Amino acid sequence: MKNLAIHGGQPVRKSFLTYGRQCISKEDIQAVVEVLKSEFLTTGPQIDKFEEKMKAFIGVNYAVAVSNGTAALHCACLAAGVSTGDEVITTPITFAASANAVLYCGGKPIFADVDPKTMNIDIDSIEKKITSKTKAIIVVDYTGQVNDMDRIMNIAKRHNLLVIEDAAHALGSTYNGVLIGSQADMTTFSFHPVKHITTGEGGMITTNNETLCTKLKLYRSHGITRDKELLLNHENASWYYEQQDLGYNYRITDIQCALGVSQMNRIDEFIRTRRALVQLYESYLVKIPEIRLPYQAAYSNSSWHLYVIRLRLELLTCDRNTIIEALRAENIGVNLHYIPVYLHPYYQSLGYNIGECRNAEEIYGDMITIPLHHNMDQDDVLLVYKALEKVINYYRKGK
């Protein structure tokens, strides 16, 4: 038996492999440099270019670029009219931002449990949580696997609710063959460096609804408009602008958007790479019975932001955290996505209860995110497998 690195043995990999990271080309750098030499660093032509690029890729009428994915969610909640006392139903297995956006508006996030197979929000559980105060539903395409949007939009229509799809994980994923970004009332994206494409920090909201788009643009920039057709006071001066609502400075810079446009030139390649790495992972990992591979619903073709495996702890002599520490010592940068949002101390202080979403908590107990990004090659995948095999062999029951 090979000595685990955590016990002083040789690590499987020489250097640390992170779970996710950006992939920057010479063209990306050139695009950013060009903007730095140009007239506009912000509110210039690159914003439109990036929005046009995303609209064309997704096949949607409107796109509003903002400073980050959290700002995108906040603007979407504001445009949906979420305010004091409103309830918004969402999933606990997500980054806290999906629920925080509701709190920013004075609303109350209501956590519906997840489907243990897809790890996305359980649609039956959404229906049970709807009350007279419910205003919207925020679904999250966790890891890149999309939600069953036809069913969700149906429920929303019956109860007169808006649907926001947090697709921070799902740029390039398809629902029944159609790219994600036009199914919900509003879809939000993030361009943080671990996501499919990056702008450093950045986000986007896509929609087919013109009224929502107008609101999103207002909230992005202080609630101020210069659009002559939208002005409330009929002022004719060319310089004139007016604040019509309380918005924010959630603008994204031209520097970032130029990087976004350049990154989008490689989106197909990025998605192909991720899908190929996942296929290779699956071919290796099926050989380890202590590991449960991610389930994929038939309507979803994931672009794979994260690769999350689950451990069959009943077959192991240790807990999940021991496996994580042992893998990190082998220089495999495993991680955890996510602590169910309502278990965070802040949410506990708001009165959410432990045990509220049993499936989410069970999944949280045995999940591990293993590395997946465009800089990885077949050898990296093999080494992750070797490390998992080494660590799990050591902790296998009854060996």
Ligand SMILES: *Cc1c(COP(=O)(O)O)cnc(C)c1O
């Ligand atoms: C990354 C992420 C966000 C937030 O995006 P930022 O750009 O970091 O603000 C929101 N929701 C989910 C599910 C995410 O993964």
